[in-house]
Amino acid sequence: MSEPPQAPEPRAGGISTRTVEVVVALVIFALGALVVYDSRRLGAKWGADGPEAGYFPFYIGLVICVSTAVIAAQALFGRADKRDGIFVEWQPLRQVLSVLLPALLYVGAIQLIGFYTASAIYIAGFMVWLGKYSWLRSALVGLAVSALAFITFEIWFQVPLYKGAFNPLAFLGY
DSSP states (O other): OOOOOOOOOOOOOEEEHHHHHHHHHHHHHHHHHHHHHHHHHHOOSEETTEEOTTHHHHHHHHHHHHHHHHHHHHHHHSOHHHHSSEEEEHHHHHHHHHHHHHHHHHHHHHHHHHHHHHHHHHHHHHHHHTTOOOHHHHHHHHHHHHHHHHIIIIIISOOOOOOOSSOTTGGGTO
């Protein structure tokens, strides 16, 4: 007796390996092109007294551009079985982004409101959002950690950390 044919397993959705390889190659190519462009501004030739300031960065940027162009071509035109696999499924990607995006916002917030204030908000926000703690407990822990960092760096070590463009701690004299 033969077994009935089984239905193929549904393929999980996500971002393909090819897409990731092409996007990463293009981003790194853009960085290499920026290095090439700026190196030419600095001077990328061999001068009378030796290499100009942009000589070596120019060739490093050029190697980066050529390498990433080859990687992008391989991703686009290489073997189909290798490039069509799923790099990451949507659910794990959401979990990574749930940490990555707030971290990017935190870095931006440091520029505006400084390390201590941004850290207090970041810690409290994560405690509420991912840890499911109460707002009061989260705010107290965020403030306590930032206060401890402030005391450690500003008072004990006398190493000032960035206060931000708006410096919300100016009322403390720092």
